[in-house]
Amino acid sequence: MSDIGWSVVDVFSRFLENDEREAVRGDLAEAGEDAWHGFVDVLGLIVRRQAALWKSWQPWLAAFGLALPASFLLMGFSVSVSRCYQRAMSAGPELWMLAGYVPLLIGWSWTGGFVVGWLSRRTLWVSGLATCLACVFCLERFRQASLSRLCLLPFVLPAALGVWRGLRTVRIHPGWAVTLAAVVTALAIGMGSSGAWLSNFALTWPAWYIVATGRIRSSS
Amino acid sequence: MLGEFEYLLITAAARLGDQAYGAAIREEIQSATGRPCSIGGLYTTLDRLQSKGFLQTWMGDATAERGGRAKRMVRVTAKGAQAAQDFYHAVTRVSRGVSWAAPRSRS
Numbered sequence: 001m002s003d004i005g006w007s008v009v010d011v012f013s014r015f016l017e018n019d020e021r022e023a024v025r026g027d028l029a030e031a032g033e034d035a036w037h038g039f040v041d042v043l044g045l046i047v048r049r050q051a052a053l054w055k056s057w058q059p060w061l062a063a064f065g066l067a068l069p070a071s072f073l074l075m076g077f078s079v080s081v082s083r084c085y086q087r088a089m090s091a092g093p094e095l096w097m098l099a100g101y102v103p104l105l106i107g108w109s110w111t112g113g114f115v116v117g118w119l120s121r122r123t124l125w126v127s128g129l130a131t132c133l134a135c136v137f138c139l140e141r142f143r144q145a146s147l148s149r150l151c152l153l154p155f156v157l158p159a160a161l162g163v164w165r166g167l168r169t170v171r172i173h174p175g176w177a178v179t180l181a182a183v184v185t186a187l188a189i190g191m192g193s194s195g196a197w198l199s200n201f202a203l204t205w206p207a208w209y210i211v212a213t214g215r216i217r218s219s220s
Numbered sequence: 221m222l223g224e225f226e227y228l229l230i231t232a233a234a235r236l237g238d239q240a241y242g243a244a245i246r247e248e249i250q251s252a253t254g255r256p257c258s259i260g261g262l263y264t265t266l267d268r269l270q271s272k273g274f275l276q277t278w279m280g281d282a283t284a285e286r287g288g289r290a291k292r293m294v295r296v297t298a299k300g301a302q303a304a305q306d307f308y309h310a311v312t313r314v315s316r317g318v319s320w321a322a323p324r325s326r327s
Contacts, residue, residue, distance in 0.1 A: 019290075023290065031246070041258060044259065046260075
């Protein structure tokens, strides 16, 4: 077990921050523990660290208040954009709608991803898992002869870029945040159907969340 | 007021002085209590005590016996020493007169 076991311990240790990983692996080496006890120790520390993170509301909001519901809504909107694209290719007048839908999809996906990355940090894997489960659920059930299943997924790239940016950003310029939120909101009002106000709100609030919290966010 | 494990950790770190770091504190606690001390419990308690200002920690030197890995060194602050002293006095006071607080007879 020893070599393979310690390799497993090393893999799991990557869930810890660099300094802590260094200290813990050194302590285990110094104590002369076997790989199994080392694994149990490292796993115990990871579980405690994760449990501590979930005491705050941010990971819950990111994973189950945003990533999961927004993934379903964005997949639905992605299908609408794909249908619009098909119609635009056959009839010219749909083109202006496509010109509004595409930036709206990008804006909703990017701002949603940004807030998920911003709030999740070290619990991002749960938000990512929630999005993956939503995608698998919809891909399994998607049956449209005229559309590929991939039509569900155009939101993934801008959302991933938003997450990436959200993980690295400490502070946002207020003017930039307000402009982004105003553009997304204007597009949502202009392009969204009146009956879909709830889903429009669910996808637009992250943009205004960035405005509201961008100036007060710490680097923690 | 400190918890039991917090008191053990501060006291072990104080006893070890300049040699106080994760593995040494763990060994000290295990030998004093006769119970296993998990790394998870040790490091999360270190963080909690540090956030309360009872301890300072920093990354120290690497040694060969640790596979070239650095230690997380620990120093008890004056505030931490005071908190440990308060805990000790409280336990001593509350234990007066109880049968198990009597000095152990040497056989």
